[in-house]
Amino acid sequence: MVAFFTMEDGRFTATPMAVSAWSSKQVAGTGVCGLLAREMETLSPGVGFVPARFTADLFRPVLNEPISVRSEIVRDGKRVRVIDASIVQQGEVRARASVMYLTVGQEPSGRVWQAERELPMPERELNTPGGDAPLFKSGEFEWSSDFASGQNGERKAIWQNLPALVEGERISVFQRAAFIGDTTNLACNWGTEGVGYINSDVTVTLSRLPVGDEVGLVAVDRVASEGVMVGTAVMYDRGGVLGTCVATGVSNVRRQVDMAEFSASRS
Numbered sequence: 001m002v003a004f005f006t007m008e009d010g011r012f013t014a015t016p017m018a019v020s021a022w023s024s025k026q027v028a029g030t031g032v033c034g035l036l037a038r039e040m041e042t043l044s045p046g047v048g049f050v051p052a053r054f055t056a057d058l059f060r061p062v063l064n065e066p067i068s069v070r071s072e073i074v075r076d077g078k079r080v081r082v083i084d085a086s087i088v089q090q091g092e093v094r095a096r097a098s099v100m101y102l103t104v105g106q107e108p109s110g111r112v113w114q115a116e117r118e119l120p121m122p123e124r125e126l127n128t129p130g131g132d133a134p135l136f137k138s139g140e141f142e143w144s145s146d147f148a149s150g151q152n153g154e155r156k157a158i159w160q161n162l163p164a165l166v167e168g169e170r171i172s173v174f175q176r177a178a179f180i181g182d183t184t185n186l187a188c189n190w191g192t193e194g195v196g197y198i199n200s201d202v203t204v205t206l207s208r209l210p211v212g213d214e215v216g217l218v219a220v221d222r223v224a225s226e227g228v229m230v231g232t233a234v235m236y237d238r239g240g241v242l243g244t245c246v247a248t249g250v251s252n253v254r255r256q257v258d259m260a261e262f263s264a265s266r267s
Contacts, residue, residue: 002130003167004031011066012166019064021257022198027062029199030182032087034165036097037178039069040083044174049081049101051174054181055203056097063089079103119218119236120157126214131163147263151194156187157218173209177235177242180215184247186259187219188231194258197229197249204235206243214238217245227251 004018018031033056044051071085079102086096122143126132133145139154150156160180165171171179181204189197214237221232233245 001164001167003164003169004034005067005165006167011068013066014064015167017163020061021195021259021262022252022255023061025061025064027064027067028182029056029058029185029202030179031165032056032058032062032095033097033182033202034171034175034179035067035069036085036087036095037099037175038165038172039071039085040097040099041172041174043071043073043081043083045076045081045101049103050208051099051177051206052102053100053203053205054097054174054178055099055201056095056178056182057201058095059200060092060094062087062094065089074098117218117220117234117241119216119234119241121216121238122159126159126161127212128161132161135159146260148260150190151192151258151260153192155219156190157216158183158187159214159216161213161215173211176213176215177204177206177210180217181235181245182247183217184219184231184233184245185249187217187233188222188247189229189249190259194256194260196251196253196256197224198252199231199247199249202245202247204243204245206235208242210235210237210242211239212237215242220244 005012014027018027020026020028068088074084075082081101084098086093120137122135135143136150137143137157138152165175182202185199189195216236217233219233223230229249231247235242
C-alpha cells in the first residue's frame with residue numbers, strides 16, 4: 001500500500017512521499033497535520049459530533065526521523081469536546097494542534113445571507129483506491145497533474161484523492177481534511193517563481209466532513225506585507241462547500257521552492 005508514513009512500536013517514519021519540499025531532513029506540513037489529526041481522532045466523541053475547527057501550529061521543523069505523537073482531552077461536554085495533540089522529537093515539542101468537536105443539531109429557521117462561490121471541479125473523478133496524483137487549476141486553464149502548469153500568477157485550485165496516511169490503514173475523512181488544509185500555502189502562494197512562503201500554522205474550519213474520496217481547495221484571498229502572509233481558501237467536495245482554511249506564513253526567499261523541479265526530483 002502506498003502511504004505517507006509507516007508505523008512501528010507506536011512511532012511513525014516518513015516515506016519519501018511525506019518529505020518536505022523545503023528540506024529532505026524535514027517532514028512536510030501536510031503529513032504533520034495528518035498525523036496530528038489521526039492522533040486526536042483516537043479521542044473523538046464519535047457519531048453526532050463534527051471536528052468543526054482544527055488548528056496546527058508548525059513552529060519547529062518536524063525532522064525526517066521517528067515521530068512520537070501524544071494527545072489529551074482538555075474539555076469534555078455534552079456539546080463540545082476539545083482535544084490537544086503534539087509531536088515530540090529529541091525531547092521537545094515540534095508541532096502542536098487542537099481540535100474542537102461540536103455536536104450536530106437542527107438548523108435555525110429564517111433566511112441568512114450566504115456567499116456565492118466559484119467551486120471548480122474536474123469532470124474526471126479521482127477514485128483510485130490507493131489514491132491519485134493531485135490535479136491543479138490555474139485561473140481559466142484546464143486541470144492538470146503537471147506541477148509545471150501551476151508556475152504562474154493565476155488563482156489556484158487543487159483537487160485531491162489521497163493515498164493512505166499510515167501504511168495498512170485507510171485514511172479517514174478528518175485526516176484527509178487536515179492534510180489537505182495545509183495545502184492552503186500552496187494554493188495561495190504558488191506564483192511565477194514557485195512558493196516563497198513557509199506556513200507557520202493552518203486552521204481548518206468544517207461545517208461537515210467530506211463525502212467520498214475527493215476534496216478540493218480554492219484560493220479566495222491573500223494578503224502579504226514585509227514577509228508575513230495570510231492566505232485563505234475554501235475547502236469543498238462534489239456536494240459543495242465544507243468550510244474554510246487560513247494559513248499564516250513567513251517569507252523564505254533563500255530557499256524558494258520551484259514546484260516543477262521538486263516534482264521532477266520526486267519522480
